[in-house]
Amino acid sequence: MASRLDCQVEDDSPVTVVRLRGSLDLTTTRPVHAALQRCLADQPDALVVDLTTVRVEERLALSVFAAVARQAAIWPEVPVVVCGPTDDTADWLAATSAGRRVAVRRDCAAAIREATRRSAAPRLRAHLEPVSGACRRARELASEACQRWNLPDLAGPTRLVLSEFVGNVVRHAGTPMDVTLTLRRPFLHVAVADGSQGAVLPGNPHPRAEGGRGLLLVRELAQRWGSLPIGDGKVVWAVLPAH
Numbered sequence: 041m042a043s044r045l046d047c048q049v050e051d052d053s054p055v056t057v058v059r060l061r062g063s064l065d066l067t068t069t070r071p072v073h074a075a076l077q078r079c080l081a082d083q084p085d086a087l088v089v090d091l092t093t094v095r096v097e098e099r100l101a102l103s104v105f106a107a108v109a110r111q112a113a114i115w116p117e118v119p120v121v122v123c124g125p126t127d128d129t130a131d132w133l134a135a136t137s138a139g140r141r142v143a144v145r146r147d148c149a150a151a152i153r154e155a156t157r158r159s160a161a162p163r164l165r166a167h168l169e170p171v172s173g174a175c176r177r178a179r180e181l182a183s184e185a186c187q188r189w190n191l192p193d194l195a196g197p198t199r200l201v202l203s204e205f206v207g208n209v210v211r212h213a214g215t216p217m218d219v220t221l222t223l224r225r226p227f228l229h230v231a232v233a234d235g236s237q238g239a240v241l242p243g244n245p246h247p248r249a250e251g252g253r254g255l256l257l258v259r260e261l262a263q264r265w266g267s268l269p270i271g272d273g274k275v276v277w278a279v280l281p282a283h
Contacts, residue, residue, distance in 0.1 A: 047075045054160040056084035065097035069104040076108045081275040083116040083222050086155035090148050092124030099132045109141035115277050123148040163222040170210045178206040185221040191282055197261040201278050204258055205232040228282040233275040
């Protein structure tokens with residue numbers, strides 16, 4: 041019989057809690073990894089994974105948590121906490137790369153309280169349609185965020201990066217998108233999620249076109265940038281210094 045693992049996501053607070061139930065083995069690591077990546081794309085302030093009702097069938101399967109933690113450290117720069125493991129699982133975690141990257145807590149309630157006590161990162165979100173005015177609305181959102189968070193020198197670079205990401209969605213993906221700006225000092229995080237798995241493409245637009253200035257511009261302005269697959273789509277993100 042094929043192994044089975046259920047995943048329940050609780051994301052009604054700044055901290056996302058993922059409760060796993062069933063068997064964790066090399067067969068079920070792929071859906072677990074996909075579910076945790078989707079959670080990271082929403083940029084919670086912390087990601088807590090509850091293993092209280094999980095049977096670890098294969099020790100190597102625990103590497104899925106190290107992979108997620110590596111991504112979380114790059115972007116969106118949030119902690120990943122595994123809680124409620126059995127004694128054997130805790131020992132296995134300590135002996136693997138996951139143990140070096142992921143915080144392990146025996147008590148899940150205490151782990152969630154600890155994560156929730158951290159101050160929530162300020163953020164702005166907007167849902168945009170792939171229409172000609174999307175770039176203009178994205179620039180307005182960038183200006184609003186930088187004004188609200190007292191980052192006047194960052195308004196210009198943020199407008200350019202966000203306009204480029206949104207413009208790429210309009211030209212290449214053609215799907216609705218979710219735009220998020222999050223302040224995690226000393227950086228401002230810019231992210232655009234769309235419904236296409238297509239590659240992030242540099243633009244070659246008409247000189248008067250909105251966006252499309254190419255990813256070279258993003259590389260110049262951002263500390264780092266990248267993309268993360270999420271289900272049938274992706275999220276493209278950039279991190280800008282917010283000094």
